[in-house]
Amino acid sequence: MFNDNKNIILYGPPGTGKTYNTVNYAVAIVENKTFNEVKDEKYISVYKRYKEYKEEGKIEFTTFHQSYGYEEFIEGIKPKLVGDESAEELEYKIEPGIFKQFCDNAKNIKIKNGDIEVSANPTLWKVSLKGSGSNEIKDDCFKNNRIRIGWANRDKEITDESEFSTKKEKRILLDFHEEMKIGDIVLSLYDRENIDGIGVITGDAKWLDDGGHYPRSRDVQWLVTGIREYIVKINQGTTLTSSTVYRLNKIDREAINKMIEKYSINKEILVEENNSNYVFVIDEINRGNISKIFGELITLIETTKRLGKVEETTVKLPYSKTPFGVPSNVYIIGTMNSADRSIALMDTALRRRFSFVEMMPHEESLSGIKIGNIDIVKMLKTINSRIEVLFDREHTIGHAYFKPISSINNPTIDDLANIFINSIIPLMQEYFYEDYSRIQYVLGDNAKKDDLKFIKDEQINKKLFKGNPDIELPDRKYSIQTNAFYNEESYIQIYE
Structure with a gap:
């Protein structure tokens, strides 16, 4: 555990x-x-x-x-384009990062009330139901499990192409229609310092034909209504405004969870810790x-x-x-x-x-792989033993490089050559900074016949240079010999 x-x-x-x-x-x-x-x-x-x-x-x-x-x-301020292609505007929003979202998900309580379900990482919204205090629209919303807002003279379906009188109006309507998601939590404004309801959004935006001046609606399962909860302290000392809909970015979600738990007593609300x-x-x-x-x-x-x-x-x-x-x-x-x-x-x-x-190389996990007479386990152990001496144990070669051929029925020398050419040799070039003499030692090429060497070496013809160059010329030059990778004996002589 x-x-x-x-x-x-x-x-x-x-x-x-x-x-x-x-x-x-x-x-x-x-x-x-x-x-x-x-x-x-x-x-x-x-x-x-x-x-x-x-x-x-x-x-x-x-x-x-x-x-x-x-x-x-964790979190940052990120730009977002809003509006249509002809008149896009740039807005900046505080967005949670991948780890913060994950942690919020992990500590989120589970709320059960019939078929409702709070999303894994809900956004918290403040809504004003025809303003503050008590009124007939709010009473209707609490009774019929919904929220309602106005703008009856605007398009029924709100899009980026819809006409708005102000940017604030545009933001409110787009939030209500598009940004609010099923599973988000809404808090109903009572006054600047208190809320009188907590609910979970259960439906998309819709138009009420009999809604009068407040036809825009969304279904909400109210968890609790008719309360008076002071909200300023858990909202970073910020009072609520009269704006119809907006995100509560500063609010302490843990405090809201505790508030829901507080009012779940003697109600048909099951609150479970995660x-x-x-x-x-x-x-x-x-x-x-x-x-x-x-x-x-x-x-x-x-x-x-x-x-x-x-x-x-x-x-x-x-x-x-x-x-x-x-x-x-x-x-x-x-x-x-x-x-x-x-x-x-x-x-x-x-x-x-x-x-x-x-986690070190586990060569024995390759014991089931058979390619001709090549002992894959012994070969990799020998290579890693030599790397430990010439470099260190942290630069050995893992068994996972050879795992792909374990899933092949009757793997061939071509499959092994592909691993060496595309993975093992480039890795050792990186390890030894293209010091090919050391790569030769690792692969046993220094003791092989020329036609079996993966890394072939040749004497440099120093007559290639005119005069008497005032530099120290290397004695040998190296090249990768592709044919050797398709010769079974080249691999066997790594360890024998």
Whole structure:
């Protein structure tokens, strides 16, 4: 089980199955099983469940790279074009990043009331039902489970081509018709400081023929009405405005959840805590600028600082000004190619907050592969033993490079040659900075006949240069001999 191990990094040389095994780890965590229990199952069955959990929002996957930043991961201000092609306008919105959305999903309570369902990551909206206080439109909405707004003199179907008198009017109507989604939560205005209703949107926008001055409607299942709840404190000290519809970007969603739980007593509302495990996978975690991406989150991911723990810690996010903390049911799995960067060179703050699981080449997993008389296991072990001496163990070659031929019925020398030409040789060129004499040592070419060498060497004709060049000329030149890759004996003589 992983209860005390919220942050894990799988690290090792390339081709050792790090990304492959994130599937096993993620499914084991979601299902509250041990890694070995899941690993022993057929991978195709595990991967099928992995995809299902991903669709449900319980697993998320991203890859870090050099240009990845805080805005993509936590939150940022992002541009958005609105309007038609002839008159597009640029708006800027505060948008949550992939990790913040995931955490909001993980801590979101489950609300059940008949057939209604709150979305995994709902937007919170404020609506004014014919203004503040009590009135006949609000009474109708509360009684008939809906919300209603006006603009009876505008198009029934609102599009970017519709005419609007002001930008504010355009924004309100587009929000009501297009941006509000089924599963979002609406708060009904009572006055600038209080709300008197909380509901869940259950239907798309529609036109009420008998709606009079308030014909635009959406079905809403009211969870509670007739209340007086002070909203300023949980809205970052901001009072509500009379504007008909707008997003509540600053509001503390946890406080709204608690408010719903408070009023669910003695009502037909079932509120459940979200006790499911959630897994966020970060591939190539060491390729990103950790300080730039994580920001203040680097403290929040500590197990003891998670929401609900004794040392629970939250921070106020710089753009939205909302409090944010990492739920205790969120697990982070990273992968790290040790050939790119050693653990010793990793960001110290990140290294202290993660547990590391080393994944080295497992040559025995290739024992079922047969290509003529070539002993694939012995060949790879020999190559890796030589790399360890000439370089280090972090630059060995993973067994996963050879896995594709394990799924082929009766693989041939052509299949093996394809792996060496397209994967193994380029990798060693990178490792040894094209020092072909060392690559020869790794592949045993220094002791082979010329026609069996993968890397062929020839004496340099120094008479090629006129005069007496004042530089140190190499003694030999090297070339890749393609024919050798299709000769069974070339591989056998790597280890014999």
